[in-house]
Amino acid sequence: MNYKDLADLIFPDAKDISYYEEKYPERNLPEGAVVSRFAPSPTGFVHIGGLYQALVAKEMTKKTGGVFFLRVEDTDQKREVENGVTGIVNSLKDFDILPDEGMVTETEEKGNYGPYKQSLRKEIYQSYAKYMLEQGKAYPCFCTTEELEETRKKQESAKVRTGYYGVWAKCRNLSVEEAAEKIKNGENYIIRFKSPGREDRKIKHHDLIKGNVDFPENDQDIVIIKADGLPTYHFAHAVDDHLMRTTLVIRSDEWLSSVPLHLQLFHELGFKAPKYAHISPIMKNDNGNKRKLSKRKDPEAAVSYYKEEGIPVDAVKEYLLNIANSTFENWRRANPDKSLDEFDFQLNKMSVSGALFDMVKLLDIGKTVISRMTAEEVYENSFKWAQEYDKELEKVLEDKDYALKVFGIERGNKKPRKDISKWSDVMYNIEYMYDALFSNKDMEYPYQVINDKEEINKILKLYIDKYYNEKDDKQAWFDRIKELAGELGYAKEVKEYKANPDAYKAHVGDVSTVLRVALTGRTNTPDMYEIMQVLGKEVVTKRLERAMR
Numbered sequence: 062m063n064y065k066d067l068a069d070l071i072f073p074d075a076k077d078i079s080y081y082e083e084k085y086p087e088r089n090l091p092e093g094a095v096v097s098r099f100a101p102s103p104t105g106f107v108h109i110g111g112l113y114q115a116l117v118a119k120e121m122t123k124k125t126g127g128v129f130f131l132r133v134e135d136t137d138q139k140r141e142v143e144n145g146v147t148g149i150v151n152s153l154k155d156f157d158i159l160p161d162e163g164m165v166t167e168t169e170e171k172g173n174y175g176p177y178k179q180s181l182r183k184e185i186y187q188s189y190a191k192y193m194l195e196q197g198k199a200y201p202c203f204c205t206t207e208e209l210e211e212t213r214k215k216q217e218s219a220k221v222r223t224g225y226y227g228v229w230a231k232c233r234n235l236s237v238e239e240a241a242e243k244i245k246n247g248e249n250y251i252i253r254f255k256s257p258g259r260e261d262r263k264i265k266h267h268d269l270i271k272g273n274v275d276f277p278e279n280d281q282d283i284v285i286i287k288a289d290g291l292p293t294y295h296f297a298h299a300v301d302d303h304l305m306r307t308t309l310v311i312r313s314d315e316w317l318s319s320v321p322l323h324l325q326l327f328h329e330l331g332f333k334a335p336k337y338a339h340i341s342p343i344m345k346n347d348n349g350n351k352r353k354l355s356k357r358k359d360p361e362a363a364v365s366y367y368k369e370e371g372i373p374v375d376a377v378k379e380y381l382l383n384i385a386n387s388t389f390e391n392w393r394r395a396n397p398d399k400s401l402d403e404f405d406f407q408l409n410k411m412s413v414s415g416a417l418f419d420m421v422k423l424l425d426i427g428k429t430v431i432s433r434m435t436a437e438e439v440y441e442n443s444f445k446w447a448q449e450y451d452k453e454l455e456k457v458l459e460d461k462d463y464a465l466k467v468f469g470i471e472r473g474n475k476k477p478r479k480d481i482s483k484w485s486d487v488m489y490n491i492e493y494m495y496d497a498l499f500s501n502k503d504m505e506y507p508y509q510v511i512n513d514k515e516e517i518n519k520i521l522k523l524y525i526d527k528y529y530n531e532k533d534d535k536q537a538w539f540d541r542i543k544e545l546a547g548e549l550g551y552a553k554e555v556k557e558y559k560a561n562p563d564a565y566k567a568h569v570g571d572v573s574t575v576l577r578v579a580l581t582g583r584t585n586t587p588d589m590y591e592i593m594q595v596l597g598k599e600v601v602t603k604r605l606e607r608a609m610r
C-alpha cells in the first residue's frame with residue numbers, strides 16, 4: 062500500500078487536479094493588471110474595516126485594468142446567518158464598490174472562476190487534498206479532542222509551543238497501512254498538512270503595506286480538511302486564490318502571522334504565491350486609548366450605520382480614501398472638484414499602523430460633499446433616504462417644487478451653504494422653511510446681543526411697517542435693514558461700531574440677528590434674504606408678528 066492507495070481510499074471520487082487547472086486557466090490580462098478580491102464570511106455583518114479593504118482592492122484593480130471579485134467564505138457553517146450574502150452584496154452596491162465577478166445575489170453569481178461560494182467548492186478542495194495525500198504532503202489524523210487537549214496540557218507544563226508539530230504530531234508517522242486500517246474500522250479523522258518547515262529557520266516576506274517582515278518558518282501540521290469535509294480558511298485560501306488567479310491578496314493584518322503557513326501551502330501545492338498587502342485595522346480613540354473599532358461597542362463599526370444615518374456614500378468613500386492614503390488630502394486640496402475616481406491610489410502610501418477613525422472629520426466631509434450637490438441631487442438623496450428611514454420627512458418633501466426652492470437657497474454659488482452633513486440632518490435644517498411645522502412649535506427665541514423684549518418688538522414692528530418690501534433685490538433689502546438700524550440708533554456698518562462703540566446701541570449685524578431669530582428660531586441659517594424670498598410675504602409677516610407676542 063502506498064500514498065496513492067490511501068488517497069484513493071479517502072477520496073475515491075475526487076477528480077484529478079489537472080481538470081481544475083484547465084478549467085480555470087491563467088487570466089488573459091494586460092501586464093501589471095491586479096486580480097484581487099473581497100472574501101468575507103456571510104455573518105450578516107459588514108464591518109467598516111471590511112468595506113475599507115474592499116475599497117482598497119477595488120482601487121487597485123481599477124487602476125491596473127484588473128479584476129475585483131467577491132468570494133463568500135462560508136466554510137464555518139456555525140457562524141452563518143440567513144441572507145448573509147445579500148447583506149454583503151447590497152453593502153458593496155450601496156457604496157458603489159461593484160465586483161466584476163463573484164456573488165451577485167444570495168445564490169447567483171457571475172464570472173468564469175466560480176463557484177464563488179466556498180461551500181459549493183467542496184469537491185475542488187477534496188481534489189487538492191487528495192493530491193497532497195498522494196504525495197505524502199498530507200495525512201489523516203485520528204486524534205480525538207481529548208487527546209489534543211492532553212497534548213496541549215503536556216506542552217504547557219513542558220513550557221514548549223502548543224500545537225500539532227514535530228514530535229507532538231502523533232498521526233504524522235502512522236504508516237499508510239495503519240491509517241488505512243483505522244479508516245476501514247470507521248475511526249473519525251480529519252486531514253492535516255505535513256509541514257516541511259522548521260521553526261529554527263527564517264523566511265523573509267515582503268508585504269506591500271507592511272514592508273519587509275521576517276518570520277520563523279511554519280512547522281505546524283495544520284488541519285486542511287475538517288470532519289465535515291470542508292476546508293479550513295488556510296487551505297481554502299491557497300486553493301481558491303490559486304484557481305481564481307488572484308495576484309494580490311488584500312486582507313486584514315490579523316492574517317499577517319499566517320503568511321509563513323500560506324507561503325508554505327502554496328509552495329507544497331505547486332502554486333505560485335500571490336502578493337500580499339495586510340491592512341491595519343481602523344482604530345478608535347476611546348478616552349485617550351487607541352483600540353480597534355469594535356462590532357460590539359461601536360455602532361459606527363457596522364456599514365449599515367452609515368446608510369441608516371444617511372451619511373452620503375461619497376463622503377464615506379472620500380473619508381476612507383483619506384485615512385487610507387496620506388497623499389489624498391493634498392490631492393483633494395489641489396482638486397476640490399474632481400471625482401474620487403480620478404485619485405491615483407497608492408498601496409505603499411497606506412498607514413502601517415491603524416488609522417484613527419474620526420467621526421467629526423467624516424461629517425465635515427459630508428458637509429462639503431453635500432454642498433457640492435445641486436438642489437435636485439440633495440432632493441433626490443434626502444427623499445430616497447426619507448422613504449426608508451423617516452416617514453415625516455418623506456411627507457414634508459412630497460411638494461418637490463417647494464423643496465427644490467428650499468434646497469436651492471445659497472447653493473450653486475461660490476460658497477455654497479454647508480449646513481447639512483448627512484440626510485438625517487435634513488429635517489432639522491429645513492424645518493423652519495415649512496410653516497406647517499414651524500407654527501406648531503412652541504417657540505423659544507435664542508436672541509443674542511439685543512435681547513430686550515421691548516427693543517426687539519420695536520425692531521420687528523418698524524421692519525414690517527416701514528422697511529420690509531418683498532420685491533426688493535438683495536442689495537436694496539439689506540440697505541433697508543441698515544436704514545432701520547440707523548433709525549433706531551444702531552451702527553449701519555460693523556466698522557463704524559468697532560471704531561466708536563459708545564456711540565451706538567449695537568450694530569446692523571445684531572439687528573439682522575433679531576430678524577433671523579424671529580423668522581426662523583435660529584441664530585444660524587443660510588442667507589436670510591433668500592429665506593424670506595422663499596417663505597413669501599405672508600409667512601414672513603406672520604412670523605415676525607408672532608415673535609412680537
Ligand code: GLU
Binds near residue numbers: 099100101134310
Ligand atoms: N474570510 C476571511 C476573513 O473575513 C478572508 C480573509 C482574506 O481576505 O483572505 O477574514
